[in-house]
Amino acid sequence: MTPRSLVLTACLLGAAAPVDGQSIFNAAGFGLPVEALDGRARALGSFGIGLQGAGMLPTDPAAAARVLLPTGVIVVQPTWVDFSQEGVSDHDYYQGIRFPLLAIAYPVYRGALMLNLASVFDQSYAGQRTAEVELGGTTYPVVDQFEQEGSVSQISLGYARMIGERFSLGFSVGHYAGTVAQSLVRSYEAAGEDAIEPYLSTGSWRYSGESVTGGASVELWGIVRVAGSATWSTDLDANATGETQGGDQTLKFPLQLRLGASAILTPGLNLSASAVRADWSAAAEELGGTAGTTLGLGVGLELSQTSLFGREAPLRLGYRRAALPFPIAGDDVKEEILSGGLALVFSQANGVVLATTDVGVEKGRRTGGGLTEDFWRGTVSLRLAAF
Amino acid sequence: MTRAVAMIHALRHEDRLGASALVLAVGLAACGEESPTTVDVGLLPVEPVTLQIYLPWAEFGSDVAVYGGYATPEQLDESILARSYAAEGLDAHTLVRFTSFPTAVSVRDSTNTLRTDTNISFYGGWVVVFFDTIASTNTGPVDLAVGAIQTAWHPPSANWEFAADTVADQQPWPEPGGGPVQPLTTRTWDPAQGDSVQFFLDSAQVALWDNPFDPASGARIELLTAGERLRVIGGALRLHTRSTINPDTVLISTAGAQQVTLIYDVEAPPPADGMRVGGAPAWRTALDVVVPSVLNGPPELCAAVGCPFTLNASDINYAGLQLRSRRPTLAFQPTDSMTIDVRPVLSRASLPKSPVGASLLPNQTGLRVDGAAFGALEGSLVEIPITVYARAFLSGPDPAGRLPPTTIALLSAPEPSSFAFGEFFGPGGPNEPVLRLVVTVSPPLELQ
Secondary structure: OOHHHHHHHHHHHHOOOOOOOOOHHHHOOOOEEOOOOOHHHHHOOOOOOOOOOOOOOOOOHHHHHHOOOOEEEEEEEEEEEEEEEOOEEEEEEEEEEEEEEEEEEEEEOOEEEEEEEEEEEEOOEEEEEEEEEEEOOEEEEEEEEEEEEEEEEEEEEEEEEEEOOOEEEEEEEEEEEEEEEEEEEEEEOOOOOOOOOOEEEEEEEEEEEEEEEEEEEEEEOOOEEEEEEEEEEOOEEEEEOOOOOOOOEEEOOOOEEEEEEEEEEEOOEEEEEEEEEEEOHHHHHHHOOOOOEEEEEEEEEEEOOOEEOOEEOOEEEEEEEEEEEEEEOOEEEEEEEEEEEEEEEEEEEOOEEEEEEEEEEEEEEEEEOOEEEEEEEEEEEEEEEOO | OHHHHHHHHHOOHHHHHHHHHHHHHHHHHOOOOOOOEEOOHHHOOOOOEEEEEEEEHHHHEEEEEEEEEEOOHHHOOOEEEEEEEOOOOEEEEEEEEEOOOOOOEEEEOOOOOEEEEOOEEEEEEEEEEEEOOOOOOOOOOEEEEEEEEOOOOOOOOOOOOEEEEOOOOEEEOOEOOOEOEEEEEEEEEOOOOOOEEEEEEOHHHHHOOOOOOOOOOOEEEEEOOOOEEEEEEEEEEEEEEEEOOOOOOEEEEEEEEEEEEEEEOOOOOOOOOOEEEEOOOEEEEEEEEOOOOEEOOOHHHHHHHOOOEEOOHHHEEEEEEEEEEEOOOHHHOOOOOEEEEEEEEOOHHHOOOOOEOOOOOOOOOOEEEOHHHHOOOOOOEEEEEOHHHHHHHHHOOOOOOOOOOOEEEEEEOOOOOOOOEEEEOOOOOOOOOEEEEEEEEOOOOOOO
């Protein structure tokens, strides 16, 4: 690597901010799964596997075999959410931003070495409850404020290479890491003169676990690509830290299977589809919930020969639906998303894209347990090659 | 591949900047974080339980001790006049040393121009004394006298017997009570007519106090009417002043009270039991307070988190030392509200000279108690917050390894603040101190 590339790498690593809470469904189980996808996959409604071209997504390790130049990707994902609750007329609005993926691929040994920093679960949310406490004949209004801040991320290192001209293999070894901190504060709002101090209860846990992801892809007839991958993980252990009185927790991570395909229907028109499946029932036993097998399906269309301001700017449309692994309030949670987006190719040389920004815009809904989130989510990924 | 690499140099720098700027702009556009907040109680941890616990003295307190002698009457912002007051026959005089007389005045001359005249003379004046009519015991007229002190005296240490009473120098008054004095004048003060009295003096009498550096300089004000106690809240010497610029105009100058002290002839003995706070010199009460770290009740607590329950510092929302007021001897009984402070004793073994820490009270300015609580309303409940102490007690050693104090001191705020002192019932009996705790508990937070 050149000094310039080292600086760029350092900047990308520095930009990988902690995941911020963007969904009330973060309260379910180990949180809301955060897929580490880029703007292109989001726009196509994909689960990040089987897309045309070279890829650097952790879900499709074999796609990195087609990376020809040192390449880096960073993904920014702002979200705006309208939250409503069954039987409650008021809506709540919140927004946040996360950096779900930072990926670097470097061609080496006739293949590519990959380093990924990816979000796995988002667990941040807050809640408030009002109550009354009677002390010695005096009633005090109290407010309980609960906050949970945390996330699970994964750092993985992998390698991918072509086997022949049509077949590629890839694998990665990952380590789960992260922390979550909880605090419960009871405040005695109207007890100023009596100087009743707030009550504070806290807990914090540190996550650890390992994973292995393997994948393969093949090109058929020059117009179809089919890819599959599987991720096996050890238990995800949450160990109490400091003076936390709460116990340790373990999440039995299921085997996650992914299958995707894309086809060039006509020059400039691509169709993609993908699916993901995992059996969370073992995890449900640990968490005392009712999670079972979840299945996600997504399809997308890409018009690859469109242009904007004289630059190549592929247009994308997609749809996906998925079941989330952890129930909330005893109910399954479903997510449905319509998406669209485009790419702005800033620079390419001999068909190799050197600088591009992929933008995905999603309009989706999550429902479960009487809770509904209607959200807009943007995903912008910056991909630079040959740095 | 090789060609592609060769083309890298053709990559426009502006393109990279443009792509980066787009990502940055999107990031900044949504930087205003608003956490998802639920009102669904089903997504929150179990509701904490808040309850009150009353601990009897035997479960938290021990080793009550009363110490006297803190500060001096000269540090008071008030003074006392008394004669044969109460059963103890309290006599109390107020001694005043005035500031230097003014050396210049501003006068308008014949052209109405304001000028400063340093060539001035004094030809009489009056001593004015202000009283707190509510805190004074008399309801009718009382007679007072003012006299010029004849003996060198030391305001910070002067008392009834001694004009100076320091470790290095102890000089008795020729007559106990600040005497003898040169009688100057007497007056009658009727509280119905106002809150002050004036003692008019001639030029020669005024001239007695023109030198504050004279160790014998000073006025003694005494009460002549028996059976009363007056509270003095201020005084000054007003001077008739003549200027050479405008000799026909009478000017009034003021020499303030530079040092004021009170001397009295009755010493209050330490209480045989109970607690005492205030006075001048001041009394303090020290007591050991132990906050239990394990609770076995009440039933609501055991139902919520099980018993025995280990109490943590953060579980305590409030701790209050509940005391019942007691009437002190009439001579020293407060006639106005008094302010009480509570501070940790940093070294019990060093009492009465142990330093005390910062106030434990939330407002840091003291707890005001109605004076009637130490008289007609004896037995009134006075609750002194010690939440900071209780939490520190349960927190154990600080990061530097220092153990938290286990003793608190009750004292007046400021110290001294009044000639009078208040008392509280001590251990034993129906009015013994009680510790009230407000505790909040909840099961440990768990990951779902």
